[in-house]
Amino acid sequence: MAIRKIVHIDEKKCNGCGLCVPACAEGAIQIIDGKARLVSDKYCDGLGACLGECPRGAITIIEREAEEFDEEAVKKHLSRNKSEFQVHTHIHHGFSCPGSRVIDLKQSSNAKENVKVPEKSFSEGDISIRIKSQLSNWPVQLMLVPVDAPYFDGADLLVTADCVPFAYPNYHLELLKGKSVVIGCPKLDDGNYYVKKLAEIFKRNHIKSVTVVHAEVPCCYGLVKIAEEALNLSGKDIPLNMVEIGIKGDRKN
Numbered sequence: 001m002a003i004r005k006i007v008h009i010d011e012k013k014c015n016g017c018g019l020c021v022p023a024c025a026e027g028a029i030q031i032i033d034g035k036a037r038l039v040s041d042k043y044c045d046g047l048g049a050c051l052g053e054c055p056r057g058a059i060t061i062i063e064r065e066a067e068e069f070d071e072e073a074v075k076k077h078l079s080r081n082k083s084e085f086q087v088h089t090h091i092h093h094g095f096s097c098p099g100s101r102v103i104d105l106k107q108s109s110n111a112k113e114n115v116k117v118p119e120k121s122f123s124e125g126d127i128s129i130r131i132k133s134q135l136s137n138w139p140v141q142l143m144l145v146p147v148d149a150p151y152f153d154g155a156d157l158l159v160t161a162d163c164v165p166f167a168y169p170n171y172h173l174e175l176l177k178g179k180s181v182v183i184g185c186p187k188l189d190d191g192n193y194y195v196k197k198l199a200e201i202f203k204r205n206h207i208k209s210v211t212v213v214h215a216e217v218p219c220c221y222g223l224v225k226i227a228e229e230a231l232n233l234s235g236k237d238i239p240l241n242m243v244e245i246g247i248k249g250d251r252k253n
Contacts, residue, residue: 005046006066011035013058017218018187019225020059023050026074041066042073055225134177142184142194145201152205155180159198161214161223168213168245175213175243186214186222198230202238211241216252 007028016034028043029036029050036058038044046069048061137151142159158179165171182201184194201207212227214220224242231238244252 001065002068003063003065005061005063006041007038007044008060008062009036009038010058013056015056015218017221019222020050020054027078042070043077045069131172134172137180140181140183142182142197145182147200148204151180152201154206156209157207159210159212159223159227161185161220163215164213164245167215167247167249169249186226187219191222191226194226195229195233198227199233202230202234202236207238209239211243213243213245216244216246
């Protein structure tokens with residue numbers, strides 16, 4: 001044991017978003033019981049690559065007595081995770097992130113309301129509802145849109161997490177109508193790339209407003225951080241609004 005630099009995580013500030021996990025190449029950080037935690041001192045090199053990834057400033061570098069960094073132990077740790085088929089979710093996408101918790105919405109809703117749902121409540125063809133699409137631009141994926149696309153200039157821009165339109169049934173009429181849209185996932189995609197891409201869109205176009213729509217799960221809040229950083233990088237003063245959507249289809253604000 002020796003006094004050395006090592007990561008410290010303030011659990012009171014941490015909301016379990018998991019953004020720090022992919023930033024640690026050694027796999028020293030995991031989301032456990034809804035909080036980021038240091039798995040083992042010997043996996044942490046103390047260099048702090050994860051510092052800038054926390055939107056709540058919960059991660060710092062301190063000096064304390066700790067096991068020496070063990071590169072061989074790290075290799076075995078990463079190899080073990082890979083052999084258990086956890087490399088995709090644990091190292092790159094935040095294993096045990098609260099946003100990945102499996103929930104059967106039908107089951108939880110029925111148990112709460114004590115309502116027995118019929119096997120089939122209506123026959124095919126009995127009900128037909130068609131809502132006009134409010135989509136006004138294509139492509140919509142942030143990785144694919146050109147930064148100088150004509151539909152950005154003079155637009156109210158809607159930045160949407162991938163899963164939101166599936167969770168929120170009124171997405172087209174309440175949120176998308178009258179706006180240009182880009183979508184992305186802060187958990188699965190390259191957040192740094194998104195910051196730079198959005199910053200270029202802000203710089204090159206007259207964007208009237210930005211609305212970020214994210215799901216209520218902590219990891220999805222990273223999209224707000226991406227938009228805020230992009231605005232700062234662009235140097236533009238653009239009104240920023242945020243909308244949170246519950247996974248049961250309710251609008252939180």
